[in-house]
Amino acid sequence: MTENIHPFYEAHRGAMEAAMRHRLDLAEPRLRECTRLPDTDQIKREVMEEFAIVLAQTPYVGGSASRMSDFFIRLIGFIAISRVLRRHGVPVPLIGEIERDAYKAQLLTESETERLAAGRHFLSPENQAFLREQAEMSHREEFPDDFVYDFIEPGPGDSFEFGINYKACGFCKFAARYGDKEILPNICGLDFDAYATRGIRLERTQTLADGAEHCNFRFFHLASK
Template structure:
């Protein structure tokens, strides 16, 4: 299942990279990424299986690792990889009917989902799975936040670091904004572990505009990256 999902992504990536880099480079990266993913899939860390309600978000970490190595070998940057995955994801979301997107978003505000999220956050704090997220639930404030959560450990960031691909981590986080905009979940976030903060502070408000995206966040990421180098 995950291999087929990656292959679908890789088809889109091949087209994307062909336009950007030419067919020979694109094909070389795509073929090596396929080999990388085949090696990575059997070694996915245990995150608790079905008990983990956000586990569906994890496979993208493997995608980034699979592309990071061959793209770097061809002189491409982490930002270029981040933009490719961002653009491919945005295209995928646009292909969904608007009614379907909004329906998916509305489910995230149902009381039963919020209760599950609260319980999930408590469960992560037991730290039964070292590679897992660790989260705290944040109740709504009655005005601009229906609910939220803080991550103090992120399974995706930890995985990228373990595979020497931590420099792509800040770009992974930007996908959250385009999904929230498509689903109408009104995400705001001021901190991320990927950029060296002490937490990721997700705050959601149903049908609020999402004002953050690649264009607003890239200057911040570039500035922080430059500060690390200095």
């Protein structure tokens, strides 16, 4: 029996399920090519069933008042994909490749104009001010399963626009609670394409998932080709 889904995620459930189905459709060629699984339709059904479980497990971290809620909405479904494929014996690194390819393809269905506009907004002074406020709020630790992070200003000689150091990660806490630590790096790998498709280069040399003290995100304008 699945636990109840938090009302915040229930309100977004239809859109989240639609995004999951789209993602699985985009992943299907790689599933057939790389996994040799006999019935990808069955795999899709299993993933959607697992997604219902994952959705009920997803922690509430402040809803629309917290930017991190959107991270859970967009990415938590990859936990369901990873769980199902791992049960079918697909190696974790290959699962990561399949997920990253599907996610990038999904991101690219949005027009380049919209994606680059979103990237400019992310790097804008207005959004940086918002991120500073959100970072300060995160240290209140109102929600125990939330992220905790610092906004990093560039210093003399730095070429990045700004940075974020994540001191605590909601996905790491989720993975530790539900036994998903092995597949957690696959979630981390999605970040690079998420920013690159919006015209932003992400540099990151360490993550909490790999045992570091913090994740060091640094954001740059992506050079035009």
